[in-house]
Amino acid sequence: MQISMPENVRKIIEKLEEAGFEAYAVGGCIRDSILGRQPNDWDITTSARPLEIKALFRRTVDTGLQHGTVTVLLGGEGYEVTTYRIDGEYEDGRHPKEVVFTSNLTEDLRRRDFTINAMAYSERDGLVDVFDGMGDIGKGVIRCVGNAEERFTEDALRMLRAVRFSAQLGFSIEESTREAIAKLAGNLSKISAERIQAEMTKLLMSPHPEELRTAYETGITAVILPEFDRMMGTEQHTPHHFCTVGEHTLWALINVRADKVLRLAMLFHDMGKPAVRAADEKGQDHFIGHPEESVRVANEVLHRWKFDNDTINKVKCLVRFHDLRPALTPRSVRRMAHKVGGAMMPLLFEVQRADILAQSGCRREEKLHSLEMVGRIYEEVLEKGQCLSMKELAVSGKDLIADGMEPGKEIGCVLEALLNDVLEEPEHNTKEYLLTYSRELRNSPATNII
Numbered sequence: 001m002q003i004s005m006p007e008n009v010r011k012i013i014e015k016l017e018e019a020g021f022e023a024y025a026v027g028g029c030i031r032d033s034i035l036g037r038q039p040n041d042w043d044i045t046t047s048a049r050p051l052e053i054k055a056l057f058r059r060t061v062d063t064g065l066q067h068g069t070v071t072v073l074l075g076g077e078g079y080e081v082t083t084y085r086i087d088g089e090y091e092d093g094r095h096p097k098e099v100v101f102t103s104n105l106t107e108d109l110r111r112r113d114f115t116i117n118a119m120a121y122s123e124r125d126g127l128v129d130v131f132d133g134m135g136d137i138g139k140g141v142i143r144c145v146g147n148a149e150e151r152f153t154e155d156a157l158r159m160l161r162a163v164r165f166s167a168q169l170g171f172s173i174e175e176s177t178r179e180a181i182a183k184l185a186g187n188l189s190k191i192s193a194e195r196i197q198a199e200m201t202k203l204l205m206s207p208h209p210e211e212l213r214t215a216y217e218t219g220i221t222a223v224i225l226p227e228f229d230r231m232m233g234t235e236q237h238t239p240h241h242f243c244t245v246g247e248h249t250l251w252a253l254i255n256v257r258a259d260k261v262l263r264l265a266m267l268f269h270d271m272g273k274p275a276v277r278a279a280d281e282k283g284q285d286h287f288i289g290h291p292e293e294s295v296r297v298a299n300e301v302l303h304r305w306k307f308d309n310d311t312i313n314k315v316k317c318l319v320r321f322h323d324l325r326p327a328l329t330p331r332s333v334r335r336m337a338h339k340v341g342g343a344m345m346p347l348l349f350e351v352q353r354a355d356i357l358a359q360s361g362c363r364r365e366e367k368l369h370s371l372e373m374v375g376r377i378y379e380e381v382l383e384k385g386q387c388l389s390m391k392e393l394a395v396s397g398k399d400l401i402a403d404g405m406e407p408g409k410e411i412g413c414v415l416e417a418l419l420n421d422v423l424e425e426p427e428h429n430t431k432e433y434l435l436t437y438s439r440e441l442r443n444s445p446a447t448n449i450i
């Protein structure tokens with residue numbers, strides 16, 4: 001087995017070896033190299049202690065000295081170099097009480113979560129694979145190093161990581177590992193929001209986001225995302241759907257591009273449905289007002305997982321408008337673009353398409369055709385440079401003040417009315433027309449805007 005390592009990684013390992021230490025590339029980078037995937041980052045494990053590592057390299061950062069991690073800076077890149085260690089007893093299912101350094105590579109590999117993540121490699125020694133990670137790569141399985149129950153009791157996050165890796169690699173979770181998850185999933189309640197966020201994002205962005213179903217079946221979502229379990233238990237008796245809200249959501253996730261905001265939007269778009277479901281006298285379900293309720297749930301969950309505000313706002317926008325279907329006229333499409341915001345329009349089209357493709361076949365061609373028409377009309381509106389927002393209006397608040405208006409709230413109301421007019425009639429977007437119109441508005445008490 002030969003693995004081609006980046007030049008800098010080779011140099012770091014060589015330097016450590018020349019100084020009499022052992023050193024290997026380890027973990028995810030080895031797994032991904034074997035699988036022909038592009039590694040995220042290259043981690044190095046070594047028998048050298050942190051101070052010994054620091055003494056060998058010109059530029060280093062103390063990333064986590066107490067855990068044995070030093071970042072070596074080389075050619076503008078950082079490489080984490082970590083001393084072989086044993087994670088002592090775990091206090092609370094989250095943090096090892098103490099970290100003990102060791103001079104034995106096998107001990108270091110033993111603390112790692114899964115066999116496929118517990119392989120090391122150097123040019124001198126080739127592949128070091130004590131726990132048969134190669135065998136499991138061949139079989140396509142995620143298996144704990146050692147006893148699964150013990151490993152999940154030490155660190156509950158590993159259970160979610162198992163599902164994440166199975167989604168990223170298309171692997172299945174080995175039976176005893178899966179059973180241990182089903183037994184211990186409750187421990188995930190102790191895991192910090194930041195760690196859950198990181199793993200959930202990777203799971204959702206993977207080639208198999210539908211592996212979220214495995215998280216559901218093993219009881220993981222019941223703990224970290226009970227809102228999803230409610231969707232799995234919500235039937236939809238309508239011609240537009242053929243499955244529960246949860247199954248529809250899994251299809252919708254598969255149908256959308258692997259982009260963080262898009263995948264999160266699909267996860268949440270119908271999450272408000274369970275709360276608003278109501279059957280009519282014919283037994284058909286209706287979900288009136290579900291987008292707003294979905295926005296509320298999305299907001300709650302995204303804050304709970306400590307997502308940044310930019311992501312939260314974008315996701316909420318897409319969820320709020322996922323069912324917005326304008327009439328096929330430039331006027332309606334301009335109104336839509338004004339509400340949604342130009343930057344979000346292309347993403348909203350992707351969300352709507354993924355949603356339609358995850359529904360029953362009922363009127364699918366018609367739905368897709370309408371969506372395409374809206375897209376075309378929007379393109380035309382853009383090509384013509386028509387005004388879609390306050391920024392693009394031919395007059396500003398300053399212009400109105402220069403025209404004799406008093407600064408104050410009134411100005412906002414007049415601008416609003418002007419924009420409203422221009423969205424209807426784009427050719428009204430000239431300074432001359434709008435100033436005249438604004439004077440009319442001010443002089444006419446009947447318009448009731450001032």
Ligand code: ATP
Nearest residue numbers: 027028029040041043111112113117118155157158
């Ligand atoms: P990615 O492609 O997401 O970077 P990765 O396998 O490199 O995947 P990291 O979270 O970067 O995952 O961790 C690097 C390595 O550290 C893993 O391959 C594994 O050997 C070990 N590791 C990480 N987290 C844990 C954990 N919670 N328990 C045990 N070992 C872990």
Ligand code: MG
Nearest residue numbers: 028029040041
């Ligand atoms: Mg990594």
